[in-house]
Amino acid sequence: MRLDYPANIKIIRVPCTGKVDVMHLLRAIQRGADGAYVVGCLEGTCHYNEGNLRARERVGHVRMLLDEIGIESDRVRMYNLSSGEGPTFAAYAKEMTEHIKELGPNPLKKSPGA
Amino acid sequence: MKSGSNLEKILEAGHFAFTGELGPPRGVGAKEVREKAAYLKGNVDAVNITDNQTAVVRMSSWAASLILIQEGIEPNFQMVCRDRNRLAMQSDILGASAHGIKNMLCLSGDHCQFGDHPQAKGVFDIDSMQLISMVKGMRDEGKFLGGGDLEEAPKMFIGAAANPFAEPFEFRVHRLAKKIQAGVDFIQTQCIYNMEKFREWIKRANDMGLTEKAYILAGVTPFKSVGMARYMAKSVPGMDVPDSLIERLKKAGKGKVAEEGIKFAVEQIEEFKEMEGVAGVHLMAIEWEHKVPEIAERAGVLPRPQV
Amino acid sequence: MIVAKRKPFEEIKDMIKSYKSVLNVGCGTCVAVCLAGGEKEVDVLNAELDMARNLDENPIELGAFTVERQCDREYLESLDTQVDKYEAILSMACGAGIQFLAERYPEKPVFPAVDTTFIGVNQDVGWYEERCRACSSCVLGTTGGICPVTMCAKGLFNGPCGGTNQGSCEINKDQPCAWYLIYERLAKQGRLDCIMDITPAVDWRNQTPRTVLQPGYKEPEANH
Numbered sequence: 339m340r341l342d343y344p345a346n347i348k349i350i351r352v353p354c355t356g357k358v359d360v361m362h363l364l365r366a367i368q369r370g371a372d373g374a375y376v377v378g379c380l381e382g383t384c385h386y387n388e389g390n391l392r393a394r395e396r397v398g399h400v401r402m403l404l405d406e407i408g409i410e411s412d413r414v415r416m417y418n419l420s421s422g423e424g425p426t427f428a429a430y431a432k433e434m435t436e437h438i439k440e441l442g443p444n445p446l447k448k449s450p451g452a
Numbered sequence: 453m454k455s456g457s458n459l460e461k462i463l464e465a466g467h468f469a470f471t472g473e474l475g476p477p478r479g480v481g482a483k484e485v486r487e488k489a490a491y492l493k494g495n496v497d498a499v500n501i502t503d504n505q506t507a508v509v510r511m512s513s514w515a516a517s518l519i520l521i522q523e524g525i526e527p528n529f530q531m532v533c534r535d536r537n538r539l540a541m542q543s544d545i546l547g548a549s550a551h552g553i554k555n556m557l558c559l560s561g562d563h564c565q566f567g568d569h570p571q572a573k574g575v576f577d578i579d580s581m582q583l584i585s586m587v588k589g590m591r592d593e594g595k596f597l598g599g600g601d602l603e604e605a606p607k608m609f610i611g612a613a614a615n616p617f618a619e620p621f622e623f624r625v626h627r628l629a630k631k632i633q634a635g636v637d638f639i640q641t642q643c644i645y646n647m648e649k650f651r652e653w654i655k656r657a658n659d660m661g662l663t664e665k666a667y668i669l670a671g672v673t674p675f676k677s678v679g680m681a682r683y684m685a686k687s688v689p690g691m692d693v694p695d696s697l698i699e700r701l702k703k704a705g706k707g708k709v710a711e712e713g714i715k716f717a718v719e720q721i722e723e724f725k726e727m728e729g730v731a732g733v734h735l736m737a738i739e740w741e742h743k744v745p746e747i748a749e750r751a752g753v754l755p756r757p758q759v
Numbered sequence: 760m761i762v763a764k765r766k767p768f769e770e771i772k773d774m775i776k777s778y779k780s781v782l783n784v785g786c787g788t789c790v791a792v793c794l795a796g797g798e799k800e801v802d803v804l805n806a807e808l809d810m811a812r813n814l815d816e817n818p819i820e821l822g823a824f825t826v827e828r829q830c831d832r833e834y835l836e837s838l839d840t841q842v843d844k845y846e847a848i849l850s851m852a853c854g855a856g857i858q859f860l861a862e863r864y865p866e867k868p869v870f871p872a873v874d875t876t877f878i879g880v881n882q883d884v885g886w887y888e889e890r891c892r893a894c895s896s897c898v899l900g901t902t903g904g905i906c907p908v909t910m911c912a913k914g915l916f917n918g919p920c921g922g923t924n925q926g927s928c929e930i931n932k933d934q935p936c937a938w939y940l941i942y943e944r945l946a947k948q949g950r951l952d953c954i955m956d957i958t959p960a961v962d963w964r965n966q967t968p969r970t971v972l973q974p975g976y977k978e979p980e981a982n983h
Contacts, residue, residue, distance in 0.1 A: 360803060361806065364807070406767075446810055446814065538960065560920045560921075561913075562929070563930045574912075574914075577960075578960045579914075579915040580915075580917070581957050581958075582959065585959070597960060618921055618923045619919075619923060619924075619939060620939060620942045620943070626955060627917075627919075629955075630956070633956070633957060689922040689923070689927075690922050
């Protein structure tokens, strides 16, 4: 199955979304990524029982932190799909890319420190 | 005589006591206090003056008590542990006594969260039990709580509250025993609606010999409306209002509920007069002071004995 | 353990707005366990501050260092070589740790990044409940192991008050009445005699700073 998805996305593989930490997502934005999203298994199907549920909580936490900082929290999102859903993966990638394009570049890139 | 108060004399003489209650105003309206007091004068032996009731700021209890003394009515000065530490309590007791206040009621006090200043820090330096023994120590031993000697002891008739209904029911009578051990002279109970449970409580108190050691005044608050009964049943902690009583009020029909409420109160007072271990009634006619003469008349507690 | 909660971000940001370089010092003991001020929370706060100050076009240099215990002189020592490089210090320790840090570097402005809340227990990850007020006169032996100072809303020593509501406290139906629990537990243990006598007024001497000297030790020289 050869599927097209936007080339601007850099995929970082983790054994389970439960491995994704608040700092990973925060650093991505801090270092200039325009958006970051976590793609986990469908809720209720985690091999480790609740890895994806923890990821969901952490994404929520990061969104709260971005709000505090004054950066659009919707630059960080969580998606869920099953491993057999290649087309859905591509569809989410497109959706996220279009969404971030609407938001524009990471505001930190405009400031001298970034 | 411990204090020589009218209330003490009435009880000592074996008369059935009848006390009332008055909530001070949310301002400096002494006139309002005098107006409410006028309904009580001659109809009760003493009037409880509440102390920032439900944790809402009002004219101080001792100040409103002084207005009552000016009106020729004996106050029962209420003091809660929520708003003062042991220093302030003792100095207020001395001041109150110096101005002729002879009865006081020792209470824990409602939590600040209920009132108009939920941000306030509740003091609770001592609790109601410790307050009772503090007043007794001041009166009988001439000692401050800290151990120092008083120059002239305050002569107070010491009262406290008891809730016969709150859980655990088995412990309630033991808590009454603790208050008596602490040195209480009289008890005014929480508003009674569940007569069956109250009869059981007073029976236990009689069996333990407690009613011989302190005078028990049964608390009565007439219902003005079905809404008030429902509110008391649902939202006032520690209150026990049987469904059958609410039904009875409902059945009275439109415009007749208040009359039914008074009727029930009068029936209660009649029963308390005959009940072993009950030395009197404390009538809390909340914002209904003008009904006190009628209730007293119908309950057959008038005229009040002169002692 | 001592439980703390991080201060709102705006408050922290405002406290240090006039400084260009700040060292954020975490504490690896209680506040790390309760997820308020350990190594990770230092990283998160620094990342937040860094981004926010960049957005404000007022960049800041942030240092991060977490010591094992800020309430212990030996561990604070490891900061001596770093403090000079910064204009101010943020501390994510409890109130005791923050003060000990400020005492060691009296020339440096020190700011609290957490609000110290209570001595409590870990009931679940991220969920802590208060259990002790450090009143200095423990009565747990006679109250069935339930603290009336902490768990009773009025801190009564001779409860329950008339506000007990079918086992709940008058302030809230979800808050159990401490004295109801005390009664139930002592009844089960057959020890109700423990609460049949009056507990006298408490010696509240926890209003002045207290010290503890364990047997076999001496007061430090500096205190004399």
